[in-house]
Amino acid sequence: MALVQNYHITGDSAAAIMASIEQGVRTGNLPPGQSLPPVRRLAQQLGVSPGTVASAYRSLRQRGIVETAGRAGTVVRSNSPLLAPPMSPLPSGVIDLSHGEPDTSLLPDLTHAISQLPTRAINYHQGGPVPELLELAREVLSRDGVEGSLTITGGALAAISLSLTTTLNPGDLVAIEDPGWRNVRDMLAASGFRTWGIPVDESGPTANGVAEALAAGARAVIVTNRAQNPTGATISGVRAEELRELLRGHPDLLLIEDDHWAELSQTPLHHIGNVTGKWVFVRSTSKPCGPDLRVAVVAADERTKTFIEGRARLAHGWVSTMLQHLVMSLWRDEEAQRAIEYAGRTYWRRQMVLRNALRENGIPALGHSGLNLWVPVDDEAVTVGAMRDRGYAVAPGSLSRIKTPPGVRITCSQVEERDVADIVEAMVSAVRPAGPSV
Template sequence: MAAQYGIGGTTAKGIAASIERAVAGGGLGPGAALPPVRRLADDLGVSPGTVATAYKELRQRGIVVTKGRGGTVVAQAPSVGSRRPPRVPEGVRDLAGGYPDPAFLPELRPPSPVGPVPGSHRGSPRLAALEELTRAWFARDGVPAEHVTFAHGALDCVARLLSTELKPGDSVAVEDPGFHHLLDLVPALGLRIVPVEVDDAGILPGALRAALRAGVRALVCSPRGQSPRGGYFTRERRDALVEVLAGFPEVLVIEDDHNADVSGAPSCAALAAAGLPRWAQVRTVSKHLGIDLRWAGLACDATTLARHDGRMLLTSGWVSHVLQETVARLLADEEVARLVGRAEEAYTERREALLGELARRGIAAHGASGLNVWVPVRDESAVVNGLRSYGWWVAAGARFRIAAPTAVRITTATLEPAAAARLASDFAGVLGESEAMYGG
């Protein structure tokens, strides 16, 4: 077995390094099983404890995961490689990426000219104008804006918050189904995922209570436009979740409000507005101003702010002031604001058009807000491949799920209502073919 995988080494660090090289080089792909501890120990002539220590180090670094009786396997997105989205076949329409419609994104015009900077921006990392606009952005939805700061996008911010708050081996509650990049990030930080079930109103209070009792130290969720299912917090759901969280004041609650301005949700009942002791809400502009704007605004409690900024000061230091000024100009531009308003209207119309066409054909689907529709199916591969034959490319739900049932995700941001009927008809045809194949 050791020869098959090319694993070598006589110490825990040597064995771990050998496995890491195999993963980075592609010799051990995602999901590949590692030899049982005792078998590898016998093959290498070391103690089982040495191999167990090597496996533990790899788990803490997000390279492998342990699946109980299923043994130790390479993570689906190991931290020594990057899982890129599946390549879109030629000749099909891409509805898998989760991206906004470029027609509703403003032209980016960075400030010019940009003079040289004397010294460092570490002493004043945030432009005053953008900080003021960020406070107003959060305050608009009732989110406390006394403490705000910036980061290089939502995942950058979440990673920093989790790594300053938790230690390797700690548990994080995440939505299931949930944002696939977050599902990759958490184990890459050496943290354990605890899935929390969601419905059209967001995470379920009972599922959250069970996760909290299991000892999670942080919760990451979305108040609206939840990806991939599209749920948003109602006032009633928000209040029920706050009641559950009240018994666990030490838990850090992180909300990713990634499409705050184009979600189409009727209201924003954010947990961040409920007076929790430890909280953070991060917002980005990539969905409504441009995917290349790697900037995020963060509102949070004082302790979380100090920990986030303290870590950032030691690493990147600040977000580029050129980028900050670009974002500030866009946020203050009235014409851009009108374009964003038209985008939200169009995204809502397109999402609801597909939901309606699917419903008319007896196909249940979810998409209360956001840019996607989540359609439960029996066989993801059969549906993805079937729709491909009709000229559509959608995302299999496996990359978004942990324990949630099978489904596919369809991004509706660029799907005009006139095309929704054809897609729904093709979807019904694929389901009919699939049921005939599996005997109904």
């Protein structure tokens, strides 16, 4: 354990040391400009090799959290992306393209669905998954070829967390997409799991990346079927088959598929399926119906489903039956379903228009579905700052990535065509600033 002022840096691996330093930066215990211990001194204090500490420092530099400052050694960057809270107020006039949230004007009207809710509350012994919703969910999922034992959780993150904590042990290695959903990464760290990053391209997590994770001893693999956050990737039919072949020989592996985009998707679902002994498929209602609903349908093998329900009962209890009935009403409401279909087409059009315009101007934006685009950049902090100077807030990729090179996330869920030219012009200037005049 190494003391920097009043903060103790800990860790016996590069990932653990990096996480400890990140925590210090986030909490303000390692303030901007703070020098970190020299590599050899920290290695001696922690009882690890200098190469381990050097690897941690190198990853932190790549993610824009620390920098080399001459005789001062390695210091916390003054504009580290970790220093800005995700919900910090933006300066007046700055348009937020960093939030990663759906357009509330495209969410279905709940008036009719609410009118169909039960008029009486239930008692404790009546709680749990509503059988009628499970039957309806079985019909909905079967259209996409998803079978299995069904249950209900309080959103996708709850389903993923319950699946992991009932199947794995702290310290186990979990393979996640890189870059990927920040909430999953934070949840894994808080739960004591180690993480392994799987590179992502437009067809989803790469087969080579999954193979490397398996060789490294991953006990679980988490993938996003469609609208991957932050890259907008969608698992293709070819990629799904490649992953099936890789995973078939691993009966003890937990496979988690997150299909949060669901009915909004303009592309078919390529379900990897129950090719391992433990598997979970999660379909959240948050993006199509509303983030505040906090309801997800989970299909899984019988044993894992039973563990999920048992742990949920011991933790936060059942998902509100009122919310479950509300989801049921929305699924049966033809007007609500038309609104969801319209929203899906609108999101896709907004994403494609902005993505194509960026590409036409030499910006290699990635995105195939969902709310976001991913743009590789040389320096995240510089790009984020330059975009803000031009009136737009974009999210630094360091919040989402492990080993993937730098990038920024642009949320396009509310971008209208009339705004595209200005956004592209700002992005071109931010990524390729004009050099000094000669």
